[in-house]
Amino acid sequence: MVVLIVNGEPIHVPAGISVAAALLSYSDQRPLRRAAFSGSPRAPYCLMGACFECAVCIDGQPDRRACLTQVRAGMHVDLGDRDGDL
Template identity: 60%
Template sequence: MSTPMFSAGTPPMRTVTVIVDGVPVAVPEDFTVAAALLMIEQRRPWRRSAVSGTPRAPYCLMGVCFECVAQIDDQPNCRTCLTPVRAGMRITLGGPHDRV
């Protein structure tokens, strides 16, 4: 079992449920998708490089590096560090090359 890579300093007051790779997960409502996903236990790595196959995960957390991209509500290559969570959001980790 893995441990979360990030945790909030105090317990959040309100959460929303998002679907991560088909699994419902409660996350703080005022977080970005990247911050919320770093809080939960999940499979690692986040995704792999299409070229080298090396593991990738959020790095800069400000939208510059594109290492945090995921599919959100059927839209590929969304920068999760810039996307706020919302109830019912469907998040698919990994790129198409990870699912082959």
């Protein structure tokens, strides 16, 4: 298990899974993010890097695809402003 920091809150997840899998399985935050222009709820969809619905800020780098990023201890994931625009 490793600790992933999601919006400042630690969640314990198995090592070796994707950030998207960790967010879907171990985070109670729904929706995971909101679309930048419409504000509509978004979450990982294809889980293979094609749709970009899982794009989040990882360790200060925006628009990282969570489905293609493996978790590591101490990683910081920012889902943006979940109540309004990103």
